[in-house]
Amino acid sequence: MLDLSRYQSVGAALQDALDAFAEELCLIEADREREKERLTYKDFKERALPLARALQDSGFSAGERASIIMTNQSKWLISAYAVFFCGGVLVPIDYKLTPDEQWQLLKHSEAKVLITEYPIWRQLSEAAGRIEAIELRTLLVTEVPANVELSGALRWEEFRGAGEPDFVSRERKDTACIVYSSGTGGRPKGCMMTQENYLEQCVALTSLYPFWPGVRYLSILPTNHAIDFMVGFFGPFICGACVVHLRTLRPEFVREAFPKYKITYVSLVPLVLKNLQKGLQARFDALPSSKRKVFNALVTINKSLTKGRPRLGLSRRLLKQVHAAFGGELRAIIVGGAFTEPQTLQFFYDLGIPVANGYGLTEAGTAITVNNLKPFRADTVGKPLPGMEVKIVDPDAEGIGEVTVRSKTVMAGYLHDEDLTREVIVNGWLKTGDLGRFDSNGHLQLFGRKKNMIVTEEGKNIYPEDIETVFESLPVKEFCVFAANYIWPQRSMVGEQLVLAIHLEEGQSFADELRTEISARNSRLLNYKRIHGVIVMNEEFPRTASLKIKRNVLAERLARLDRAAAVLPL
Amino acid sequence: MRNLEQTTQEVLELATSHFHVATGSLAPGDDFFKKLGIDSLQALELLSRLENHFGIELPDYEVQGVSDFKTLAERIQSRL
Numbered sequence: 001m002l003d004l005s006r007y008q009s010v011g012a013a014l015q016d017a018l019d020a021f022a023e024e025l026c027l028i029e030a031d032r033e034r035e036k037e038r039l040t041y042k043d044f045k046e047r048a049l050p051l052a053r054a055l056q057d058s059g060f061s062a063g064e065r066a067s068i069i070m071t072n073q074s075k076w077l078i079s080a081y082a083v084f085f086c087g088g089v090l091v092p093i094d095y096k097l098t099p100d101e102q103w104q105l106l107k108h109s110e111a112k113v114l115i116t117e118y119p120i121w122r123q124l125s126e127a128a129g130r131i132e133a134i135e136l137r138t139l140l141v142t143e144v145p146a147n148v149e150l151s152g153a154l155r156w157e158e159f160r161g162a163g164e165p166d167f168v169s170r171e172r173k174d175t176a177c178i179v180y181s182s183g184t185g186g187r188p189k190g191c192m193m194t195q196e197n198y199l200e201q202c203v204a205l206t207s208l209y210p211f212w213p214g215v216r217y218l219s220i221l222p223t224n225h226a227i228d229f230m231v232g233f234f235g236p237f238i239c240g241a242c243v244v245h246l247r248t249l250r251p252e253f254v255r256e257a258f259p260k261y262k263i264t265y266v267s268l269v270p271l272v273l274k275n276l277q278k279g280l281q282a283r284f285d286a287l288p289s290s291k292r293k294v295f296n297a298l299v300t301i302n303k304s305l306t307k308g309r310p311r312l313g314l315s316r317r318l319l320k321q322v323h324a325a326f327g328g329e330l331r332a333i334i335v336g337g338a339f340t341e342p343q344t345l346q347f348f349y350d351l352g353i354p355v356a357n358g359y360g361l362t363e364a365g366t367a368i369t370v371n372n373l374k375p376f377r378a379d380t381v382g383k384p385l386p387g388m389e390v391k392i393v394d395p396d397a398e399g400i401g402e403v404t405v406r407s408k409t410v411m412a413g414y415l416h417d418e419d420l421t422r423e424v425i426v427n428g429w430l431k432t433g434d435l436g437r438f439d440s441n442g443h444l445q446l447f448g449r450k451k452n453m454i455v456t457e458e459g460k461n462i463y464p465e466d467i468e469t470v471f472e473s474l475p476v477k478e479f480c481v482f483a484a485n486y487i488w489p490q491r492s493m494v495g496e497q498l499v500l501a502i503h504l505e506e507g508q509s510f511a512d513e514l515r516t517e518i519s520a521r522n523s524r525l526l527n528y529k530r531i532h533g534v535i536v537m538n539e540e541f542p543r544t545a546s547l548k549i550k551r552n553v554l555a556e557r558l559a560r561l562d563r564a565a566a567v568l569p570l
Numbered sequence: 571m572r573n574l575e576q577t578t579q580e581v582l583e584l585a586t587s588h589f590h591v592a593t594g595s596l597a598p599g600d601d602f603f604k605k606l607g608i609d610s611l612q613a614l615e616l617l618s619r620l621e622n623h624f625g626i627e628l629p630d631y632e633v634q635g636v637s638d639f640k641t642l643a644e645r646i647q648s649r650l
Contacts, residue, residue, distance in 0.1 A: 247629075250615075
């Protein structure tokens with residue numbers, strides 16, 4: 001691993017890594033059963049530098065922003081490196097957002113360059129929101145079929161400059177990336193992550209979960225997500241490890257990839273981990289009774305032998321078939337993006353497959369705490385990473401209060417939003433809006449949220465304000481979307497749902513017609529952003545002098561209602 | 571070759587049998603996430619079943635953002 005304390009920027013560290021590990025395998029890209037690419041670090045460099053040269057020739061300069069909207073693939077990482085090489089600021093945008101949402105974030109970020117894939121470009125170019133992103137100068141599209149006219153956009157594969165590009169150095173305090181943690185419908189939250197944020201987070205994470213040449217990381221979480229950017233790009237690269245990309249996320253091909261590519265680490269969201277658990281459990285249940293008894297006995301032995309710490313070699317021998325299905329080289333499954341239920345974590349640990357669960361948020365630079373597995377604790381989200389100061393503010397009688405964080409990994413602030421930055425970073429401490437407490441061993445336990453938002457099992461942060469636009473001009477007097485747990489606090493971070501509070505016009509009733517209208521609008525939202533029920537209010541919503549709804553006051557009023565009776569299903 | 575109506579009907583029949591719901595309970599305009607109560611991974615499983623049935627390859631991006639049977643059938647039809 002490179003000594004990151006010597007570096008000022010992500011680009012400089014990556015530049016040295018490409019030379020230090022020139023002959024090591026860097027990337028594998030597969031589409032279903034077909035392997036499409038296998039690149040060494042030397043190959044990677046040879047692909048990236050002509051792109052960097054062409055970007056510089058097109059006028060792209062230090063501090064300017066370049067966005068990537070792509071599925072996980074080699075060209076994502078090659079493009080990102082070229083941007084860093086030029087001293088640019090990377091704006092990774094979620095490829096799963098709608099085209100209008102993507103245009104909105106492109107506009108907000110003031111990106112000058114957009115690099116995307118043909119299917120995404122096709123949808124972007126047809127979207128009404130296109131007109132908004134006027135700052136774009138260069139638009140590069142990968143994998144465009146022959147004979148397709150791109151109307152102003154350029155083919156990524158042909159965008160190559162001749163001659164050596166000039167490496168542009170950056171300082172630790174400079175912005176490396178703008179990562180949108182949410183805000184597609186309302187107030188965009190563009191986290192300005194500095195070079196130092198990434199350098200420090202990488203040191204902290206690799207101290208617990210190291211990479212080295214020969215390690216293979218299966219990249220499934222979107223690379224625009226802070227976790228995959230760190231453990232599926234920067235972390236492995238500065239250690240000379242290999243990243244494996246799959247162009248499809250069909251469960252059957254993901255399962256095949258583990259033994260085929262001898263995967264060492266993978267990051268998953270809880271939804272996928274639970275799906276894996278379900279599949280394995282079904283296979284165990286289908287075993288003939290005699291075999292199942294033997295299997296259960298082996299699991300019991302494994303549990304007792306790994307009580308204090310994981311013992312991979314032993315577990316692999318004891319539960320050979322299970323580990324063979326994962327390729328026999330898997331060292332840990334990293335799970336993040338949302339809270340994972342303890343029984344799922346325990347299920348895998350009992351099989352001798354450690355699950356590195358943790359807790360973090362983009363604003364804090366990915367992870368704040370991670371389970372160090374010494375011993376494994378399914379009921380907590382682990383201990384703070386090295387360099388993280390974590391404090392519980394205003395604890396109640398049970399010690400539960402808001403989790404706050406101070407670290408070199410905390411973002412510089414939100415782009416174009418100093419007010420919001422001041423709200424969440426107070427005297428250098430980041431207020432997470434999550435509720436937790438430390439147990440006697442220093443492990444953090446989480447107990448719900450203080451903030452009005454939900455996180456889905458797919459790791460998506462949804463803020464009610466972001467989806468309210470879809471209900472604009474709804475034929476009611478007024479409406480407001482809430483996270484149900486914000487109104488009725490629960491000591492849980494799973495199964496969170498959004499609800500729509502409506503105040504009807506005088507004499508109006510919640511008739512079928514209105515219910516159908518709400519359902520129709522709801523279905524315009526991506527499935528994970530949808531509301532689950534409606535609360536009908538018979539009083540005016542409290543408002544500020546500028547007529548904005550006082551959400552906290554309204555939530556307090558709604559809290560007096562019985563949740564089960566008040567939330568009408570759609 | 572199948573027309574869109576036939577393709578849509580076959581998509582509905584396959585979804586009905588895959589998720590064990592009552593025959594005739596699914597309609598082309600239905601939102602399959604809501605109607606079947608499934609998550610994105612289960613939707614991907616359905617796609618694999620549909621690919622095998624129709625003998626086509628449907629890249630993940632083709633169904634990005636699609637949530638109703640009718641649009642899904644249209645995407646399949648364009649690849650038949």
